[in-house]
Amino acid sequence: MVRATDEPRVNALAYVRPIEDIDPPLDATIQRTAIRACARGEELGTPEIFEEASPTGRFAFLHLLNDLGQVRRRDDAPAVVVATLAVLGDTALERARRLLLLEAGAARVVFADGKAPESALAAEWEARPGEERRRERARESMRAKALRGLVLGRPPYGYVVEERALVPHPRESQVVKQMFHAYVDEGEGLRRIAARLNRDGIRTRLGRAWTPGAVRTVLRNPAYTGLYRRLGVVVPASHPAIIDRATFNATQRRMGERRTSRSEQERHEYPLHGLLRCGNCGSPMIGERRQTQSGIAVSYRCENATARGTCRARGV
Incomplete structure (x- = not known):
């Protein structure tokens, strides 16, 4: 000291x-x-x-x-x-x-x-006491299984369990790739990625609409690089990767740099933000960007339709 x-x-x-x-x-x-x-x-x-x-x-x-x-x-x-x-x-x-x-x-x-x-x-x-010994043995047994690459608990979105191992889900793994691509290569934010998924009729594993928090959980999970982490055990390359390490690292860097508050640049990209209201339900209209053959297209969609799927109004 x-x-x-x-x-x-x-x-x-x-x-x-x-x-x-x-x-x-x-x-x-x-x-x-x-x-x-x-x-x-x-x-x-x-x-x-x-x-x-x-x-x-x-x-x-x-x-x-x-x-x-x-x-x-x-x-x-x-x-x-x-x-x-x-x-x-x-x-x-x-x-x-x-x-x-x-x-x-x-x-x-x-x-x-x-x-x-x-x-x-x-x-x-x-x-x-015996109960404490039993808990220790159970935990050590689970750690030993984790070291062998055996799955403990529910698999993350994008994977299924086959013979106690993680295997990419044919459809969900493609959705995971879309999320990382939209975030890293297209510069989309969490809210707009969730909006795109909901607009395309893609739901979470529980059948719910995607939220920015749910998208963040996917983008933060190193399991998509093939790394398995459980009970303090870290096993690299324990299962097939959906995302390469370079893409995952780029995602984490961008998430670290991104501010939670709206930046001056974002306000410039969406000049009508805060001014438009949905004609159907009255909620705010939020801007979103997408890549087209002629460049970046900007549109506005109802916040209720985007985040919660409770409004059927179309974007403008």
């Missing part, structure tokens, strides 16, 4: 999280008292305490990690004092993860109950 030179360096930090579901409860007051006594015995001075407001809190732990992350030299790293291992989490796995995070940044981790962190963790791991 980097501090001004005129401030005394803190030799210890401490973490407190109240625990109510044990007998007797280990409240914050008891933990603070034990931590201060431990710090005096270890000659660590008065520790700076990071305390959660409730048993389910996590922000204090994140702030503690942030302070540890700002230490530039290992020699300057403070010790971290915790009342007991149970304070670090509700499950053995969570406690193990948090202990490793603390040990990565602190000079050492000290438990006020006198137990060595490694031996306390080993005993806790062996004593974890």
Whole structure:
């Protein structure tokens, strides 16, 4: 932790999280008292305490990690004092993860109950309940399946599952290609891509009209490059790609550059934006561009017809 030179360096930090579901409860007051006594015995001075407001809190732990992350030299790293291992989490796995995070940044981790962190963790791991063990085994089984490229859960739009693997859907995969082509090569926005799909009678897998958010979900999904990601497992080239990596990267760059607000250029391209109203339902008319043999054609369509399909008015 980097501090001004005129401030005394803190030799210890401490973490407190109240625990109510044990007998007797280990409240914050008891933990603070034990931590201060431990710090005096270890000659660590008065520790700076990071305390959660409730048993389910996590922000204090994140702030503690942030302070540890700002230490530039290992020699300057403070010790971290915790009342007991149970304070670090509700499950053995969570406690193990948090202990490793603390040990990565602190000079050492000290438990006020006198137990060595490694031996306390080993005993806790062996004593974890059967239900927790079963959840871990189930998760590891799913991770192993993901590593073998087996599909877990529903496939993304554009794919179907055949023999536990993703295979491009003949029709939907072409729609996915159209979306990327319209966005990267034609410069269309999310709303206008959704409008085109709805106008052509193309629906989502649930039979609903396309929205800008649904189009964004497709354009953001790396699964279309053949990459499979699930449960922390990333498997490249696990299934046939619908979109090449260059097109996907170009899409992400454009999405990063694009502003959510309407730009001056867009207002210039659609000079009647905000002025026209649908003669059928009264909703605003929105502009859209499309490529023709003679160049770019600009037209205006009812917003209800475009986004929700609730108006049958034609564009102008």
